[in-house]
Amino acid sequence: MTKTTWKAGTMIYPLPAVMVTSGTMEKPNVFTAAWTGVINSEPAMTYVSIRPSRYSHELIEQNGEFVINLTTQDLLHAADFCGVKSGRDTDKFAETGLTPMPCKFVKAPQIAQSPVSVECKVTEIKKLGSHDMFMAEILAVNVDDSLLDEAGKLALEKCGLVAFCHGGYYGLSGQIGTFGFSVAKKKSRKQKIHEIKAKRRLEKAAHAAEESEEEEEVKPFKKRKPAFEHREDRGFEERKPRKFNHADRRREDRRFDDDEKPFKKPFAKKTFGDGKKDFGDRKPFRKTFDGKKPFADKKPAHKPFKPKA
Numbered sequence: 001m002t003k004t005t006w007k008a009g010t011m012i013y014p015l016p017a018v019m020v021t022s023g024t025m026e027k028p029n030v031f032t033a034a035w036t037g038v039i040n041s042e043p044a045m046t047y048v049s050i051r052p053s054r055y056s057h058e059l060i061e062q063n064g065e066f067v068i069n070l071t072t073q074d075l076l077h078a079a080d081f082c083g084v085k086s087g088r089d090t091d092k093f094a095e096t097g098l099t100p101m102p103c104k105f106v107k108a109p110q111i112a113q114s115p116v117s118v119e120c121k122v123t124e125i126k127k128l129g130s131h132d133m134f135m136a137e138i139l140a141v142n143v144d145d146s147l148l149d150e151a152g153k154l155a156l157e158k159c160g161l162v163a164f165c166h167g168g169y170y171g172l173s174g175q176i177g178t179f180g181f182s183v184a185k186k187k188s189r190k191q192k193i194h195e196i197k198a199k200r201r202l203e204k205a206a207h208a209a210e211e212s213e214e215e216e217e218v219k220p221f222k223k224r225k226p227a228f229e230h231r232e233d234r235g236f237e238e239r240k241p242r243k244f245n246h247a248d249r250r251r252e253d254r255r256f257d258d259d260e261k262p263f264k265k266p267f268a269k270k271t272f273g274d275g276k277k278d279f280g281d282r283k284p285f286r287k288t289f290d291g292k293k294p295f296a297d298k299k300p301a302h303k304p305f306k307p308k309a
């Protein structure tokens with residue numbers, strides 16, 4: 001791999017694109033931030049870097065509190081809007097339909113539609129240059145009940161979290177590993193991969209089921225009436241089988257096979273592997289019924305020509 005070296009920049013991705021709420025329930029504000037993350041585990045600590053020109057900078061500096069709300073694909077449109085409009089001149093809650101909801105430990109509201117809202121208390125503001133870094137202690141984490149299983153375990157992968165990467169928003173394609181899988185013992189590693197694959201299969205199936213539910217209901221194929229019913233409906237009578245009659249046969253032979261002499265070559269000429277003739281629906285033509293030739297007893301219409309001796 002060859003690489004090109006660029007000047008210093010903030011090329012560290014992916015990052016979350018969170019919605020940071022501040023102010024009060026009566027006068028709330030929300031802005032989108034990607035310069036955020038975890039800075040300590042115990043106590044749990046986070047940060048948000050905010051340009052001094054932002055309205056949120058003013059509110060958070062005043063109140064010393066904010067809430068980090070995780071963004072899902074359903075909330076992405078609102079999140080982008082909150083990242084381009086200022087609360088100084090727009091009521092972003094009213095414009096986006098986001099709902100402010102009271103928190104337990106801070107006056108700033110959380111967003112009701114966000115699956116995870118983290119209540120934060122500012123501990124330090126560090127002026128870094130373009131941005132001021134608001135370091136904060138996490139006081140509480142509010143999670144959507146519908147993401148908790150019976151044992152109280154959080155299924156965060158179900159809510160469709162969004163990542164921000166080099167100017168674009170991305171959905172997460174699904175789990176591809178678990179913490180420590182690279183050093184896990186061979187057997188358990190295999191087991192873990194198997195579990196991940198099974199989980200992804202379930203997710204796919206659930207997704208497909210959801211999509212098919214959304215599809216329009218397909219009308220069942222209407223069975224057509226059989227042809228004979230149609231015929232009856234339209235007043236056709238069922239055909240009666242005709243009686244065989246030599247005169248008919250003669251006429252038909254003429255009709256179908258004009259240049260053949262009647263009786264010498266019956267219309268059913270095909271023979272198949274077993275030597276049988278194919279007569280279709282009709283009875284096979286028989287030259288004789290009782291050993292005689294048909295019309296053998298009939299007198300010829302004209303006297304046969306006998307040359308005079």
Ligand SMILES: Cc1cc2nc3c(=O)[nH]c(=O)nc-3n(C[C@H](O)[C@H](O)[C@H](O)COP(=O)(O)O)c2cc1C
Pocket residue numbers: 017029030031032033034035036049050051053054055056057079080082083084085086087088131164
């Ligand atoms: C995806 C995204 C990430 C952003 N990240 C930050 C950030 O980390 N810090 C910041 O000061 N502004 C960031 N912004 C810009 C602010 O959200 C934007 O200026 C917003 O209008 C400020 O709103 P406010 O004036 O109501 O506080 C980001 C915008 C977007 C769309």
